[in-house]
Amino acid sequence: MKKSLKWIAIIFGGLLVILFAAGIILPVVFKDDIKAAIEKEIASSVNADVVFEDLNVSLFSNFPNITAGLTDLGVMNRAPFEGDLLFATQQFEVEVNLKDILFGEELRVKGISLIKPIVNIQVLADGRANYDIALASADTTSSEEPGEFSFSIDHWELVDADVTYNDESLPYLLRINGLNHSGSGDFTQDVFDLRTKTTADSVSTSFDGVEYLTDKKVEIDALLSISEEYSKYTFKENSVKVNDFVMSFDGWFKMNENDYAMDLAFKSPENSFKSLLSLVPGVYTKDFEDIKTSGDLAFNGFVKGTYSEKQMPAFNLNLVVNDATFQYPDLPTAISNINVDLLVDNKDGVIENTLVDLKKLSLDFGSNPVAARARITRMYPTEVDANISAKLNLGELTSMFPMEGMEMKGSYALNLNAKGVYYSLKKIIPAIDASMSLSNGFIKSAEFPIPMDDMHFSSTIKNTSGRMAETVIHVNDLSMLMDGEKMTADLRLENLDDYTWDLKVNGVIDLEKMTKVFPLEGTSLAGKIMADIQTRGKFSDVEAERYDRLPTSGTASFSNFKYETTDLPPVNLSSANLVFDPRKINLQDVNGTVGKSDFRVSGALTNYFGFVMGNDII
DSSP: OHHHHHHHHHHHHHHHHHHHHHHHHHHHHTHHHHHHHHHHHHHHHBSEEEEOSEEEEEEEEETTEEEEEEEEEEEEEOTTSTTOEEEEEEEEEEEEEHHHHHHOSEEEEEEEEEESOEEEEEEOTTSOBTTOOBOOOSOOOOOOOOOSOEEEEEEEEEEEEEEEEEETTTTEEEEEEEEEEEEEOOTTSSSEEEEEEEEEEEEEEEETTEEEEEEEEEEEEEEEEEETTTTEEEEEEEEEEETTEEEEEEEEEEEOSSOEEEEEEEEOSOOBHHHHHTTSTTTOSTTGGGOEEEEEEEEEEEEEEEESSSOOOEEEEEEEEEEEEEEOTTOSOOEEEEEEEEEEEESSSOGGGOEEEEEEEEEEETTEEEEEEEEEEETTTEEEEEEEEEEEEHHHHHHHSOOTTEEEEEEEEEEEEEEEEEBGGGTBOOEEEEEEEEEEEEEEETTEEEEEEEEEEEEEEEESSSBGGGOEEEEEEEEEEETTEEEEEEEEEEOTTSOEEEEEEEEEEEHHHHHHHSOOTTEEEEEEEEEEEEEEEEHHHHHTTOGGGSOEEEEEEEEEEEEEESSSOOEEEEEEEEEEOSSEEEEEEEEEEETTEEEEEEEEEESHHHHHTTSSOO
């Protein structure tokens, strides 16, 4: 008996040694054959260039599971996206149970892991997508019945991923950086729970040129019940956190063959104004926790109905903020009396019937009050009833919101009332009564110590009928002083159907000093322009070349003018005098260089109105 047990122990130990040795040797011996088989299968399956650095197979790192991995995997597109990266990852690992491979009818993947993947999805305006890389199978005659094989997965993870989705056919753009995602669920069941956890360091998204999220930090915890052949998703426990703003969802979402059905409600479980403040661009920084805030928040809404190419679901959003304040810790003045009451409501899914009702918006920037109200009862033609008023001390504002290297002073006031319909096809606008003014204005940049001083203007916009032809815009006594040199202007603009103007400009503009305050990227300007010009007229007379109806007179001169840009040779004017009349500009004493070439010009430029208005050449 002892001898038998001894032989059994020897045989069993030998088998373990053989299996252990096979587990180490076989993946190494057949590694090149496995790699070649993978490359051959990829080449026959996808219209893309796929490369990977190495293949690793291990029986023991997660025994009794087999772990297979590819390092430095990359997928490069071919035409029409030739040279573009579709997908790359430092490490791609799949973990599979050994018993399922040897004896099971079902392959149960225990885990999938992607380390630092990059996903770059591009869709052209005509609908061609760079992810459409699957090659059609050459075997179209096979009549084999599908086997009993099935597939399931226990868990998966993405670690430090970067994702870009750019769909020019919509157009829609989504960028996610620092994405970490994990999930688990039993896909072999008809009804099961899917649990996921997602974080992202930065999320930005835009639609049709409008950016809705910019560099927001996101956290999502979700528990979903999946049913009806993986088509219906019921929200059980979930939260979405964008910066410090948290939302939760209830309801369900279902993918049908030709549309999507949904009944979802959302709300903010927190009622702190500070959480909403974290969504404001530029506010959510490392010092955000030190900002002093108060005030209550209520946020909720729903989306209910069907979404398809021809239909939108009904939706509703409510946002209320009461008596909120916030103050940066190192600044003496708070923004107070913040009140918001906003309703966005659509009862039938027809976008034109959307109601946007901003019942109240008020806030005080220290002693600077701003108040607004707006009601839009139809999207297009747009029905508007709105007003806004503000009285702002620019010096106090810049102490509350410091702009590095910039100092501003002055008193600015705005009052605007608009009521009526905006309908561009019929050239209808709301009736408008608006006024704005600036007094004692002052701007100084740290890069150039000479300020723009004594800035002031008053302006009005009036339209009582809603007809564009009856709009009148006045800009009175526009004036500024720079280093002792003054520039003034007055403008009256009427009839937006046939632009009718009366413009007077007088004074000196030092281009170098002006561009020090307002820099032009890639362009250098210097020199002085001295002008005394008056012009009146109608755009219809310009189009008809009736220049005798465009009384224009005055003079302008350039001295030491310099223009440099990266795309053109430099232009220098040592002197130039221009005399204006309705038909032409007489050029006198025009001397300068273009690049290294000298020039001297005299004569006249005719039809300059047509050139300036963009409908003719000189």
